[in-house]
Amino acid sequence: MVERVLLLCLLLIGFWGVVAKKNIxxxxxGLNILNxxxxxxxxxxGNRIGTEAPILESGLAQVVDPIPQALMLTAIVIGVCxxxxxxxxxxxxxxxxxxxxxxxxxxxxxDEA
Amino acid sequence: MGKRKAWGTILQASLAIGAMGAVLLPIFLCQTPWPTVARDYLVEHGQHESGAINLVSAIYLGYRAFDTLGETIVLLVAVIGTMGLLSRVESMVNAVGDDDNTIQTVSAFSLRGEKRSSHVLRTHLLEVVTGKIGPIVLLFGFYVMLYGHLSPGGGFQGGVIIASGIVFLALGNQQDNTSALSKSSILGGIESVSFLLFIIVAISGIFFGKGFFGNPLADSAYPVGFIVLLNSIIGLKVGASIGFMCIAMMGGHD
Amino acid sequence: MRPEDIVFATVMLPLLGASLAFCAKILPKGRIAGVVEYAGALVGLGLPPLVLILLFPVVFSGQSVSGVVGQWFVGVGITFRFDALAWLVNMLGYTIGAAAWVYSLGAGPKGPAFTGVFLIQTAALSATIMTTDLFNLFVCLEIMGITSYVLIPTSRKPGATLASFSYLMVSASAMVFFLLGTYGFYRLTGALSYEGISSGLQAISSSDTMLSIVSLALLVSAIAIRVAVMPLYGWLPDAHALAPHAVSAVLSGVLIKTPLFALSRILYLFPFGMEVGELMGIAGGLTAIVGVVIALSQEDAKRLLAYHSISQIGYVVAAWGMAISLGVDTPAGTSLMVAAFLHAFYHALFKGLLFLSVGTTVDMAKERNVYVLRDGIGKLRDAGEKIPVTFIGFVVGALAISAIPPLNGFVSKTAITYAMKGSLSYYLLSMAAVGTVASFIKLSRIYWPTRKRGSLHLETGVSLGTGSNPQSKAHGLVARLTAQSALAVLCIAGGLAAPHILTIVGTLLSRGGTNSAVPPTLYSTDNLLKTGATTLGGILLFFIATSKIGSRVLHTIRNRPRSFQGLFVSFSLGTAFLVAFLVVGKFL
Structure with missing residues (x-):
């Protein structure tokens, strides 16, 4: 709960940076913080349902959901671009x-245009 | 007047933040348990269907490889756009004839009587260290790229490490005789060709009856070959693009 | 080859063409590189229409091709659906894309890098309309976005760079919220495909309803930024006005409509989709009228056209929103959807034509101000145009957008107003039509002959390096004129063949014939009288607008304060309003 509230604060700080800061x-x-x-x-x-990384080395362990990780890999690269x-x-x-x-x-x- | 305007700005921004914060509260405070359907399916069938132990690799190069294609396209377009804009900036600087921008410096680190046209931050220390580390970083990058299906890593991660290896090599070039890997024409070539290869691999599934982006090796003994192939192509492409972009931003592109 | 394999040709062929163009970039400059680049363009823009023709029998019989990319497991893989809607939007994209690319050969920007990025944009349009996966939609929208951010500043105007930066910031922030919306739906249902989500949403507890509302609102408002509906249009005018003409034509013809039709796939299936449609329909009506009022006040010729894009997309959104709120399975809803698509298509044709012809004229005259530029025909003749094709193109486009009978704009506007007679949006759109006529009379003044030699002051400080203006007379003339005449012919043909086209589109969109659309009667006395009244009203409005009081009012509107921050404030408030509207509708 606390960590999610902190993340919301982080997101709003990023949004504040995008909206209110004058320096581009x-x-x-700000956009990066938001992302x-x-x-x-x-x-x-996504990591709440397991404890192990989604690499099946030791049989069927309690791995976390791999889908968010794969999706975020894409989202991070797009953000960097x-x-x-x-x-x-x-x-x-x-x-x-x-x-x-x-x-x-x-x-x-x-003035110029 | 100026102060009033500043207050107006802050007021508007607070309004925006407040509205967005209120809207986002349910998203961040939701207590519903995370769904496990997809995870359970992947744990059971993922390794068998894609051949990869690393389920993240299995998803982004197998189940959802189409997204990854989109992602590489975004990278490609970003690199082209950045290069276009930066080259325009450089041509403007040259047009003005502003010689002060390139620092013809005699820095504390250069040897006596040595002619250096490079940047002030390029010292001997940096050149020696990065020049030696560069190949090792490249090797590590290829390891991460090729073992992406077995361990944490993959094409993107490996590609970024390869890019930093290229940047190290470019930094470590003594006397500005650039090595082949830091030439923009060669990096651009690798980028274009690996994009073409990616598309050919993506289409290839159709000719094996697996459909678009299907795994043509699905019925063979080594279905994981598809992921290794895609990882290598993506690694080369990402390494070339990001290395290209970094070298251009350092001001070393011709 | 099964149809599943062929449908992705519409995405992959442009990408293949783009990769050929990029290979041409690394080849040494010369004939081979040129041949490879043109081959890429041919593969990317010429072959997909053939594939679409091949697929026509499939979609015409009411079937749709759907499945999972690569035949992976449906719960994890990416689902797609190629149906009549996708076919129509693809057709729209490739028609305008090909015309704009041909035009760009004559008027710039040129080069393999431009061709490659342009082809990637076309591929992204095609992928956006086909996908039925939320995260894939995110990726497709990002490709569309990033290609626009790259293409807009290729006109080398300082304002274009700023416009591109503003668009990038606002749309990239909105895409983060789109991602959060995706998160909300994935958390609730564990699925990413539209069908998986909508079936998962049937079973959620009532305490989670709020989360689903907020997630939907975030998706909708992120897409509404791209569509430039009423409170979120702030980025569009600068971007469309300052981009190269060929890019402007594609941006306002295709790029702002594709996300709208992709969104309709979501709203068909998800709960609260109808309510969202209702609100967006009203927003569309307001967009139409506000856009046209601001357009009337503009003095920059291309900016006037850009505001008209906002106004016309308002028409489309009004009809589209009402179709969704009525339910697409009802005959009324289907007729509205047909009208909305038809207007989107015809708007792309005539607005593309207008951007190209007005763009050519202002380039040749080196003057963008509507109040200063006169004798456009003479300027064009000086530039080597024996027959004033550009002027004819402008006339066709202006008459079409003003809904004068035999042209295509009349058909689609009549279809829209016919289908929504009596509603609030009907009156808003009728008023907007009057404004359209008036502002195009105003714009047509750039072709009026000069009475006295007007002061001809050149654009100052705009061209950096080699501008996109072709300097030599004959250079690129053929390419420009070909593109314009092709679009003009399509405009006229679209008007003359209206009954057939209405039937075909109606059959395509009625999903197997159970709910066939009602084709409107076009040339009834009623409609003709209305057109006459609108035209007269437009002429009257033009005289009011040129009067002393009128021009002062317009001056105030033109110089209204606009800020970068305003884009974000309107985005946040718009999203909050959408959430509030849905919550009130649900719980009260």
Missing amino acids: IKKIF AAAVMLFILE VTALALALAVHLYQITGSFDIDTIRERVK
């Missing part, structure tokens, strides 16, 4: 406008 790099950090919280929740809860692209976009925006602040970027882009 911090926004990207990590969702992944951790999935893995944590999106982050890489977001960082590249941020670098490009910095090159165009000379700022990492979202409001300044908006203004300068509007």
